[in-house]
Amino acid sequence: MIAAALSSLWSYWRRNPLQLATMIGGLALATALWSGVQALNTEARASYDAAAAVVGEGRYDQLVPRAGETLDEATYLALRRAGWQVSPVLVGSLDLGEVALHLTGVDPLTLPAGAGAAGQVAAVPLAQFLAGEVMLAHPADLAQFGTAQSIDLIASPAITQGMALADIGAAQRLLGQAGAISRLVVAPDQPLGRPPLAEVAPELLLQPAQGGSDTAQLTDSFHLNLTAFGILSFAVGIFIVYGAVGLAFEQRRAMIRALRTMGLSMRFVVVLLGAEIAVISLVSGAIGVVLGYLLAASLLPDVAATLRGLYGAQVAGTLQLHPSWWLSSLGIALLGGILAAASAIWRMSRLPLRAGRDPQVWAMQSARGQRLQLVLGLALLVLSGGFVVAGGSLLAGFARVAALLLGAALLLPPLLEVALHVAQRRARSVTAEWFWADTRQQLPRLGLALMALLLAITANIGVSTMVSSFRLTFIGFLDQRLIAEVYVSAETDAQSAAIEALADDGITVLPLLSVETRIGPQKVDLYGARVAPVYEQYWQFLAQDGDVWSRVAAGEAAIINEQFARRAGLWPGDSIPISPTVTLPIAGVVGDYGNPLGQVIIGEELFITLFPETRARQFGLIGGGADALMARLEAEAGFDPAQMIDQTALKAASLEVFERTFTVTSALNVLTLAVAGAAILMSLLTLASMRVPQLASVWALGVTRHRLGQLELARAVALAVLTLLFALPLGLALAYLLLAVINVEAFGWKLPMYLFPADYARLAVASIGAAALAALVPALRLARTPPARFLQVFANET
C-alpha cells in the first residue's frame, strides 16, 4: 500500500521534473547562500585575528619577565601546574644573512583559539607543526631563504612580511635558545581559585591586553549585520520552495483525493507528504552544502583559510567537511522545507473528500483574504516603525526588522494590484488593456516570486548601504584612532622615559594615561590626552560645543564616546563628575567603534593632578616613519618588537581585510538577485502551461505569437520595475534599522548612514535585467509555441 501510494506521489514529480528542479534548486541555493555567508563571517573573523596577530597577540593579557629577556621553562610549568591557562611564546630575530625574520614560536596546543597565530598554524597538519618540521612565512619572504634550511618552509599569505611562525620547540632550536620563553599568553578563561601570580611566579609581570587597536567589537557589529543578510538570503530561497510546494500540492489534489477514495486515511497521506518533503529537503540540503562549499571556495580569495575555518581547525590539507557545519546546513534546509510546506500540507489535510468545484488557483485569494493581508501588512509596518515596540532590546530590534520585511512582503501584492489596476484604467490600446488585466490575473501566482525579488532587492539595498556606510565610518575611525605611526607600550619607567625623550628630536609623543573608574553607575575608562594638532586634524565629533580640543587642553572640558553618551543620556552642554572634586562640561561626543566601554577623555595636566600615581604606559609616536622609529626604540631602548605596533601597517592591513569582505558581500548580493531571478523563472515556467488556453484564445483572435512573447517579456520587466520602486524605500528603511537600531542595541553606537545612488542605479539595472532574463526563456518559448499546441485547446476532444 505504501509503495503504491509513494509511487503515485512520485509519478507526479516524474511528470513535472521542472517543478522538482525548482524546489530542489531553490532550497539548495538558499542553503548555499546561508552557508556561504557563514563562511564569509568565519573568514572575516580569521582575517581580523590575523591582523591582530601582527601586533603580537595584543588581544590577550600577557606575562612578561620583570627583568631580562626570557623566562624559564620551569616557571611556565609551575604556572600550568597551579592551574594558570597560559601559553608560551618565544620571539627572536632569525638571521638569514642579508635579511632577518622576526620569528615567533608558539605552542598550538595551549594557544588561545582566538589568537591569530592559532588560525595560521591550522594551515598545516598539526603533527608536522608540533614535530618542529615546518615554519610558516609570507610567500615573498620565502625567496630569501636558501634551500639548506633545517626546516620545511611553508608559504602563508596570512603571515605579515618579515615575520615567521613555528612551533616553540623549533623556534628555540632555530634561535639557539633552548628552553627559553619570551612571554606567556594568558587565556581569557581562567579557572577560579587559582593561586595569585605573586605566589607562583613573582618574577613575572602581568601586562594587560592592549585595548587601543582592537577592532573586534567593530567587526562583531559587521558580522551581526552579515548574519542578518544570511537569514534574508535564506528567506528568499524559502519563498521559491513555498511557491513550488504549494503548486505541487495543488496540482495533486485529484490524485490525493483518489488515494483517499481508495482507502488511505488523511493522516497517512499527510505523513507521506511530510516524508516526501523531508527527503526532498535533505537532498536539497546536501546539494546546498556542496554549493556552499564551492561558493565559499570561489568567493574567498584565501580558500585555505576559509576551509580551515569551516571544516575544523584540527585537520588541514585534506578537505574534511566539519560535521557541525554540514549538519547545521542540512538542518536549516530541512527546517526551511518543512516551513515552506507546512501551510500547503495543512490546506491539503482539510480538503473535502467529495470532488467539487475546487477553487482554480490555490494562491488566488478572496477579496476578504486580500484585505486581511493589507491590514496585516500595514500593522506590521507600523510595528516596525517602532511605535509599538519602543526602544528596548536587541531582540526588539530584530523583531522590527522582521516586521518590516514581512509587512512589506505582505503589502506587495495588494500594492501591485492597485498599480496594475491604475495602469489598466489608463491603457489606451486594447492589447495594453488586456496586458494589464492579464498581468493582474497572474499576480496571485507570481506573488511569491515577486516577494522573493522584493526581499532580494531590499536586502541588497539595505546591506550594501550598511556595508558601504560601515566602510566609510570604519576608514574614518581608523584615521582617527590610528593617528600615530607607532604605538608603544612601555613596561618600565625607564622605557617610558626613553619614549618621552624622543620628543627632543622633534618626534610627537602622545602619551595615553588611563584609569578605570566609575562615573555614576557606569564603569568607564578615563583617559588623559596630550592635545596635539593631529587630534584636531583627524578627530570628528558627532556633537560638539565650542573649540573642543583647546577646552580639553585647558582642563575645562571633557570628551566622551558615543556609547557612554547614549547610555548616560549626556551630550554637549551637560556635565559629568570626573572626581569627587572636579565636574567638567562635555565639549564633544566622539564616535568610537572599537569597544563597548564608555570612555572619557580629559587633558593630560588635569589627569596628572587627579591621578598623580598613574604613569603613562602607552604612547603614540609620530615622525620619521614607523620602521625607523621601531628600529630606533629596539636598538636604543631595548624594546621588544612585540611592545610596538606599526599603526600604519595595521591600518593598511585592516583596510585590506575589510576590502576583501566588501568584495565578497557584493558577490553575495549578485547571487541573491540570481536566486530571485530563478524564482521568477520557475514561476513563469510553471505558469506557462496553465496559461496556454487563455493565450490560445488571444492568439485565435489575431494577436501574433511574436507579440505575445514580447508582452510576456514586458510583463516581467513591468513587474520588476514596480517591485523595485517599492523595494527602494524599503531597503533604505532596512539599512536604517541595521545601522541605527540594531547597532545601538547590540553595541551602543549608531553608525551614520550614507546614501549611494550610483549603487542603487546599478542594482536597479541588475534586478530588472534579472527579471527580463528570467522571462526570456518563457517568452521565447511562447513566441515559438507551435500552433498545434494552441489548437489542442480548440480541438473539442474532451
Next chain:
Amino acid sequence: MLLKIENLTKSYSGPDGRVPVLQGISLSLDAGETLALTGESGSGKSTLLHLIGGLDHADGGRILVGGQEVTALDDAGRAALRRGMVGLIFQQFNLIPSLTVRDNIRFQARLAGREDPAWAAALTDALGLTEQLTKYPEDLSGGQQQRVAIARTIAARPALILADEPTGNLDEDTADRVMDQLTRLVDEAGATLVLVTHSSALASRMARQCHLSHGRLS
C-alpha cells in the same frame, strides 16, 4: 464569394506514418450564406475550421477568405486576417478570464478596430447579458459564457464566423436558446456562418448542409 476552398488536403503524422484527414475539399460560400458542417467524431471538422481560420497550415490546396489567400499568408498575415475578417466560436467558450464580461465583449471589436458601443449594447441586451457585464467569466454559467463568446464575436462584425460545436457543452434547452440567438444575430449582422454540429436539427436550420466523411465533403 466570401469563402472559397479548392482541393484542400491535410494530414497528421500518426504512429504509422501520415494519416490523411482532409483529402481534397472544395467549397464556396457567398456572403451571408450559412453552412452546417456535420460528420463523425474525428472526421476532420475542427481541422477544416482551423485551416479556414488560419490557425493551422494546409498541406495542399487553397483557401480564400474575402479574396485573400489564407494558405499563402505568413503568421502575421493570418493573425491580421483573423482580426479583421474572421470570428471563431468554440465549444469551450475560450473567454479571457482576466477580463470582465464587458471587456471580453469589447475585446475583439477593439482588436479589429471596429468598436461600436451601440451595437455592443444591443448585442448584450439581445443575449440577456446586461446584468452580467461587470462579472468575470468564472462567475458565469456555461450558457452565459457561450453567449458572451457569441457577443464578443458578433460585436466585431466579422465577415465570416466559424463556430465549432458552440453548444456542445450546454444542455438541450440552453443550447436551443443560444442557437436561436446566434442565428438571429448572424442574420442581422449579415455575416457568413460555418457551423460544426452533431445535431441534425441544428444543421437543418442552416441554409446549406455538408457532411464530412473519409476526408471528403458530400
